[in-house]
Amino acid sequence: MTAAASRPLGATAAATPPDSGALPVIELIDVHKTYRVGTELILALRGVTLTIRENEYVAIMGASGSGKSTMLNILGCLDVPSRGTYRLGGADVSRVSQSKLASVRSRKIGFVFQSFELLPRTTALKNVELPLVYSHARKRRQRAIDALTRVGLLERALHHPNQLSGGQKQRVAIARALAQEPDIILADEPTGNLDSKTGEEIMSIFDQLHREGQTIIIVTHEDDIARHCRRTIRLKDGVVEEDRSKGL
Ligand SMILES: Nc1ncnc2c1ncn2[C@@H]1O[C@H](COP(=O)(O)OP(=O)(O)OP(=O)(O)O)[C@@H](O)[C@H]1O
Ligand SMILES: [Mg+2]
Numbered sequence: 001m002t003a004a005a006s007r008p009l010g011a012t013a014a015a016t017p018p019d020s021g022a023l024p025v026i027e028l029i030d031v032h033k034t035y036r037v038g039t040e041l042i043l044a045l046r047g048v049t050l051t052i053r054e055n056e057y058v059a060i061m062g063a064s065g066s067g068k069s070t071m072l073n074i075l076g077c078l079d080v081p082s083r084g085t086y087r088l089g090g091a092d093v094s095r096v097s098q099s100k101l102a103s104v105r106s107r108k109i110g111f112v113f114q115s116f117e118l119l120p121r122t123t124a125l126k127n128v129e130l131p132l133v134y135s136h137a138r139k140r141r142q143r144a145i146d147a148l149t150r151v152g153l154l155e156r157a158l159h160h161p162n163q164l165s166g167g168q169k170q171r172v173a174i175a176r177a178l179a180q181e182p183d184i185i186l187a188d189e190p191t192g193n194l195d196s197k198t199g200e201e202i203m204s205i206f207d208q209l210h211r212e213g214q215t216i217i218i219v220t221h222e223d224d225i226a227r228h229c230r231r232t233i234r235l236k237d238g239v240v241e242e243d244r245s246k247g248l
Contacts (some may be wrong), residue, residue: 025215026052031084033070044070046238057210058217059226062235068219076186077105106135110177112187116169118161124172125157128179147175167198187218203228
């Protein structure tokens, strides 16, 4: 469990710069991903090496087809590299079985998607609670209530997704990720379906979680979204074209 998980939204801790000696959470070493479609080989990642440390706040950018989702799938243990090494929290997860990968994923990764991916016929509270059932977590109801409180949505706990605005749905999805007390939050275009004002509200939640110590990685096409992050990794044709950190 991270320090952030036990702290209410609003309590702040100093943000950690990338070179502060914070522990590496993610280490990619010469990671390749090749897809085979018929007789054709598609080189989606062609040798990516990078380290992301605790409490980093990272944007992954790049043109369509540059390998962003492929990289996020590997970081999120939804897929494994074809070649190279991925260490998550110091443990090599490059060659583990699908079931081991699923177990690592449910313990360490919180996902937030562009299209929210909420169950429609279930309350916000149940949506947040359900993944905790699969990971056999204890105190599930209380953790779900705490997570909804952190995103300011407790008053909508018994609403169904179709009774919520887009921004509120995404807040439920963030609460669902937080309830897992994940080592990393991975978000693929989390503001892609929202207007710019609502997108800013969602980014202010990520900003707050970052201040509380959470490690966050966001795939985005938008400079306005990336601007919130402390580091931008730009992919081009499956390699890192640029990797830039902001001074604090
Ligand atoms: N499952 C797959 N099978 C075959 N090829 C794939 C698969 N997934 C991705 N690719 C190919 O790998 C390359 C990288 O795709 P990826 O989805 O990672 O790009 P992206 O940067 O996320 O693009 P976008 O911004 O459009 O989401 C592309 O050429 C894509 O066509
Ligand atoms: Mg993509």
